[in-house]
Amino acid sequence: xxxxxxxxxxxxxxxxxxxxxxxxxxxxxxxxxxxxxxxxxxxxxxxxxxxxxxxxxxxxxxxxxxxxxxxxxxxxxxxxxxxxxxxxxxxxxxxxxxxxxxxxxxxxxxxxxxxxxxxxxxxxxxxxxxxxxxxxxxxxxxxxxxxxxxxxxxxxxxxxxxxxxxxxxxxxxxxxxxxxxxxxxxxxxxxxxxxxxxxxxxxxxxxxxxxxxxxxxxxxxxxxxxxxxxxxxxxxxxxxxx
Amino acid sequence: xxxxxxxxxxxxxxxxxxxxxxxxxxxxxxxxxxxxxxxxxxxxxxxxxxxxxxxxxxxxxxxxxxxxxxxxxxxxxxxxxxxxxxxxxxxxxxxxxxxxxxxxxxxxxxxxxxxxxxxxxxxxxxxxxxxxxxxxxxxxxxxxxxxxxxxxxxxxxxxxxxxxxxxxxxxxxxxxxxxxxxxxxxxxxxxxxxxxxxxxxxxxxxxxxxxxxxxxxxxxxxxxxxxxxxxxxxxxxxxxxxxxxxxxxxxxxxxxxxxxxxxxxxxx
Amino acid sequence: xxxxxxxxxxxxxxxxxxxxxxxxxxxxxxxxxxxxxxxxxxxxxxxxxxxxxxxxxxxxxxxxxxxxxxxxxxxxxxxxxxxxxxxxxxxxxxxxxxxxxxxxxxxxxxxxxxxxxxxxxxxxxxxxxxxxxxxxxxxxxxxxxxxxxxxxxxxxxxxxxxxxxxxxxxxxxxxxxxxxxxxxxxxxxxxxxxxxxxxxxxxxxxxxxxxxxxxxxxxxxxx
Numbered sequence: 186x187x188x189x190x191x192x193x194x195x196x197x198x199x200x201x202x203x204x205x206x207x208x209x210x211x212x213x214x215x216x217x218x219x220x221x222x223x224x225x226x227x228x229x230x231x232x233x234x235x236x237x238x239x240x241x242x243x244x245x246x247x248x249x250x251x252x253x254x255x256x257x258x259x260x261x262x263x264x265x266x267x268x269x270x271x272x273x274x275x276x277x278x279x280x281x282x283x284x285x286x287x288x289x290x291x292x293x294x295x296x297x298x299x300x301x302x303x304x305x306x307x308x309x310x311x312x313x314x315x316x317x318x319x320x321x322x323x324x325x326x327x328x329x330x331x332x333x334x335x336x337x338x339x340x341x342x343x344x345x346x347x348x349x350x351x352x353x354x355x356x357x358x359x360x361x362x363x364x365x366x367x368x369x370x371x372x373x374x375x376x377x378x379x380x381x382x383x384x385x386x387x388x389x390x391x392x393x394x395x396x397x398x399x400x401x402x403x404x405x406x407x408x409x410x411x412x413x414x415x416x417x418x419x420x421x422x423x424x425x426x427x
Numbered sequence: 428x429x430x431x432x433x434x435x436x437x438x439x440x441x442x443x444x445x446x447x448x449x450x451x452x453x454x455x456x457x458x459x460x461x462x463x464x465x466x467x468x469x470x471x472x473x474x475x476x477x478x479x480x481x482x483x484x485x486x487x488x489x490x491x492x493x494x495x496x497x498x499x500x501x502x503x504x505x506x507x508x509x510x511x512x513x514x515x516x517x518x519x520x521x522x523x524x525x526x527x528x529x530x531x532x533x534x535x536x537x538x539x540x541x542x543x544x545x546x547x548x549x550x551x552x553x554x555x556x557x558x559x560x561x562x563x564x565x566x567x568x569x570x571x572x573x574x575x576x577x578x579x580x581x582x583x584x585x586x587x588x589x590x591x592x593x594x595x596x597x598x599x600x601x602x603x604x605x606x607x608x609x610x611x612x613x614x615x616x617x618x619x620x621x622x623x624x625x626x627x628x629x630x631x632x633x634x635x636x637x638x639x640x641x642x643x644x645x646x647x648x649x650x651x652x653x654x655x656x657x658x659x660x661x662x663x664x665x666x667x668x669x670x671x672x673x674x675x676x677x678x679x680x681x682x683x684x685x686x687x688x689x690x691x692x693x694x695x
Numbered sequence: 696x697x698x699x700x701x702x703x704x705x706x707x708x709x710x711x712x713x714x715x716x717x718x719x720x721x722x723x724x725x726x727x728x729x730x731x732x733x734x735x736x737x738x739x740x741x742x743x744x745x746x747x748x749x750x751x752x753x754x755x756x757x758x759x760x761x762x763x764x765x766x767x768x769x770x771x772x773x774x775x776x777x778x779x780x781x782x783x784x785x786x787x788x789x790x791x792x793x794x795x796x797x798x799x800x801x802x803x804x805x806x807x808x809x810x811x812x813x814x815x816x817x818x819x820x821x822x823x824x825x826x827x828x829x830x831x832x833x834x835x836x837x838x839x840x841x842x843x844x845x846x847x848x849x850x851x852x853x854x855x856x857x858x859x860x861x862x863x864x865x866x867x868x869x870x871x872x873x874x875x876x877x878x879x880x881x882x883x884x885x886x887x888x889x890x891x892x893x894x895x896x897x898x899x900x901x902x903x904x905x906x907x908x909x910x911x912x913x914x915x916x917x918x
Binding site for chain 3: 521525546548589607608615616618
């Protein structure tokens with residue numbers, strides 16, 4: 186479903202991604218972890234071309250992402266994305282946030298889109314907030330709306346870029362619950378997170394990155410109990426014993 | 428509560444604005460004559476033009492102002508203080524000269540100012556020191572040869588605050604009049620094709636035609652413009668002194684010399 | 696008392712003609728400079744480099760020279776360079792529009808760029824095109840940010856229309872100059888001119904504040 190082949194990326198002189206090779210199968214949940222500045226967010230943002238790669242080949246859903254002939258808007262319909270800071274549209278209600286793309290991009294009727302949106306809101310557990318504005322919701326509620334918005338285009342892939350990092354501790358759980366449900370339903374997910382518990386429980390595979398490179402790739406059971414690489418060991422000991 | 432503070436705020440702002448402006452109005456001391464003021468200052472402050480060839484023109488190279496008005500003003504300084512260089516020149520425009528005189532910023536106006544009944548309500552004048560006539564400056568190839576040739580399509584350029592606009596309105600009621608800040612701007616606008624003619628006293632027009640020979644002055648004049656020295660109203664003592672000065676200059680032949688030096692011919 | 700009301704009563708017709716000129720100049724310039732400013736703002740934020748350069752050059756040039764110079768250029772330079780002689784009123788409109796549009800372009804650009812980057816990313820990642828994202832997500836939020844600086848520009852525009860006088864185009868200031876040269880009562884003449892300007896600008900000022908408050912009270916404005 187997603188194939189990174191020898192991907193490199195530079196910001197000016199800064200080499201952000203170095204020789205990334207990674208394949209993610211349909212239905213797989215891959216959790217990307219690593220210290221900040223290791224390039225994990227950048228890597229995920231390459232998948233829907235929010236970031237351009239400098240060289241290498243990136244194929245998503247059978248499409249070469251960085252080909253000039255690629256209709257990026259078409260590809261993006263199949264990829265939902267959830268951001269650290271939610272990025273909900275503050276001037277639109279919860280319902281309008283969710284129906285914008287379906288009505289504009291998928292040419293769904295307003296009524297159809299709203300019905301679908303209500304289903305997703307029920308799924309994330311806040312159907313009663315449909316007419317509220319984002320500023321009236323808690324962080325956890327906002328992030329659940331953002332997930333519903335991402336799902337509204339019926340994507341094949343969901344990307345999560347540190348979805349719980351900006352949340353109060355007491356609302357992290359409700360967001361992770363929604364993500365857990367999604368994973369169980371077979372959604373292909375790429376998740377950048379620091380939630381090790383979530384990674385252990387839900388991930389099919391853990392990818393550990395440092396300084397722009399993928400250092401280790403393993404099943405969570407193996408990775409968390411017995412990491413091969415020294416840098417991964419250090420990272421885990423720091424994170425788990427702080 | 429909020430509304431009240433708004434009302435009070437605005438009233439305060441307006442009060443402040445009005446008092447600030449009225450503070451700017453310096454009152455020339457009424458009881459002190461101009462001659463006494465000049466003696467106290469040790470110099471005459473004359474309002475003159477800086478942008479008028481032949482009458483009052485500042486030479487950018489030397490910083491000196493030169494012209495017929497300047498020479499006349501120096502003679503006044505010589506008369507009062509015995510030194511023709513005991514004088515300070517201040518630039519005035521047609522718009523600023525009367526307010527500046529009334530404020531006491533300047534002691535007299537020697538700035539090609541026509542003596543008119545309307546102005547006499549505000550200030551006093553000396554006797555005539557130069558007689559000009561209003562005419563038109565037109566492009567050398569212009570078909571215009573008389574004020575009568577002006578039609579409703581003609582645009583006549585002049586400066587604000589001058590009698591020229593009024594005179595041309597009477598002589599050619601159909602023509603459109605455009606009034607600029609000063610004659611330099613009006614002349615620039617004429618060069619740029621913004622009008623068909625520029626009007627003011629022929630004495631000034633000759634100066635412009637001298638600068639740029641793509642323009643000519645019509646021979647015909649349609650007014651008589653007697654220039655006088657403007658002074659504060661009611662200062663009879665100073666008026667007499669000015670008139671004496673002018674008379675002495677004429678009698679001694681010095682006036683004729685000054686006239687010829689600038690205008691290029693003898694006075695009539 | 697320095698103020699003579701006779702100046703007002705005897706020359707009311709000219710003040711009103713001038714006021715009409717100022718209102719007409721302001722309204723026409725306001726519309727024209729808004730349209731021109733919006734186009735330049737688009738140039739400034741578009742990813743197309745040459746358009747960006749044009750937009751930047753326009754803004755930096757016209758924003759950083761005095762309006763009076765622009766006015767003179769339109770009056771004198773334009774005819775010498777192109778042979779196009781504009782009547783004074785149109786010269787004034789041109790100068791005022793060109794000058795004001797540079798400021799309006801900046802206000803609009805700043806408003807659009809003040810919308811957090813994540814908004815565009817969220818919109819684009821859901822499959823919206825750049826134009827759709829602008830229309831549905833960015834511009835509605837930018838409008839609220841742009842209203843206050845735009846209001847200030849419109850106030851400035853009304854006051855700046857007083858350059859019409861140096862082009863001998865009939866506005867409030869031009870008529871006041873002419874009244875002054877008739878009455879020689881400089882103080883009274885310009886006090887009343889100021890009063891007429893205030894009649895125009897104070898309601899405008901309050902209107903702008905009202906609009907600002909209303910846009911701030913809309914729910915969900917804070918990002």
